[in-house]
Amino acid sequence: MAAVRFFVLQKPMTKKERYERFIAYFQQAMPEANTELHYANPFQLLCAVMLSAQCTDKRVNMVTPALFEAFPTPQAMAEATKDEVLYYVKSVSYPNSKAEHLVKMAQMLMEQHGGEVPGDFDALIALPGVGRKTANVMLSVAWGEARMAVDTHVFRVSHRLGLVARTADTPFKVERELVKNIPADDIPRAHHWLLLHGRYVCTSRRPHCERCGLSAFCPSSAVHPSSTRGGNGTQP
Numbered sequence: 271m272a273a274v275r276f277f278v279l280q281k282p283m284t285k286k287e288r289y290e291r292f293i294a295y296f297q298q299a300m301p302e303a304n305t306e307l308h309y310a311n312p313f314q315l316l317c318a319v320m321l322s323a324q325c326t327d328k329r330v331n332m333v334t335p336a337l338f339e340a341f342p343t344p345q346a347m348a349e350a351t352k353d354e355v356l357y358y359v360k361s362v363s364y365p366n367s368k369a370e371h372l373v374k375m376a377q378m379l380m381e382q383h384g385g386e387v388p389g390d391f392d393a394l395i396a397l398p399g400v401g402r403k404t405a406n407v408m409l410s411v412a413w414g415e416a417r418m419a420v421d422t423h424v425f426r427v428s429h430r431l432g433l434v435a436r437t438a439d440t441p442f443k444v445e446r447e448l449v450k451n452i453p454a455d456d457i458p459r460a461h462h463w464l465l466l467h468g469r470y471v472c473t474s475r476r477p478h479c480e481r482c483g484l485s486a487f488c489p490s491s492a493v494h495p496s497s498t499r500g501g502n503g504t505q506p
C-alpha cells in the first residue's frame with residue numbers, strides 16, 4: 271500500500287513578524303551598538319565618516335589620531351593645504367579627493383557655521399564631500415536622531431533578511447522601507463546592527479549562516495531547511 275504523506279503548510283511570515291524577530295534578536299544579542307570609528311567630537315566624527323567611504327573603519331582609525339593631532343579644529347584644517355592633509359590620509363582609499371573635501375568642508379564650517387558641525391540634514395549635505403549617507407550617520411551617531419544610513423552592508427543584509435522588497439534597488443529606497451518599519455527609538459541602533467552583521471557574519475562573498483542567529487527565519491539562509499537560498503540578495 272502506498273505511503274500517505276502529510277504536508278504541513280507553514281503560513282508565510284508577515285513583514286511585521288519579520289521585523290519583530292529581527293529587532294527582538296538584536297535587542298538581546300547586541301543591546302549596545304555603535305560606530306567602530308574613533309572620534310571625540312562631531313568634527314572628528316565627520317572627518318572619520320568622510321574618510322570611511324569605500325574604506326575600512328580599521329584603516330581610518332589608523333590614520334585619524336595623527337590627522338586630528340595635526341588639525342584638531344575646523345580652523346586648523348581650513349587653513350591647511352590639500353597636500354598637508356593628504357600627507358596624513360594617503361593610505362586610505364581615494365586620498366586626493368578626500369583630502370580636498372576635508373579642507374573645503376572645514377573652510378565651509380568656518381565661513382558659514384561658526385566653526386561648528388551643523389546638526390541639520392540640509393546643511394550637512396551642502397558640505398563638500400558629504401552625501402546622504404554621511405549626513406544620516408552624523409545625525410544618528412552624533413545627535414541620536416532616527417536616521418538610517420544605508421551603506422553596502424545595510425543594503426545587502428536588509429535584502430537577504432527579506433526586510434525590504436526586491437524592488438528596493440537603491441540605498442534611498444532601502445532607507446525609506448527600513449525607517450517606515452523600524453520603531454524610531456531603535457533606528458540608530460538598527461543601522462549598526464545591520465552594518466556589523468554584514469561586516470562580520472552576513473558577509474558579501476560567503477555569509478556565515480552556520481553561526482547566524484537569524485537563520486531560523488532568514489529567507490536566504492544556507493542552513494535552515496525552509497529557506498529559499500539567495501531569495502533576496504540584491505546588490506547595490
Ligand code: SF4
Nearest residue numbers: 472477479482488491
Ligand atoms: S542566515 Fe545567512 S544570509 Fe541570512 S542573515 Fe544570516 S548570514 Fe545572512
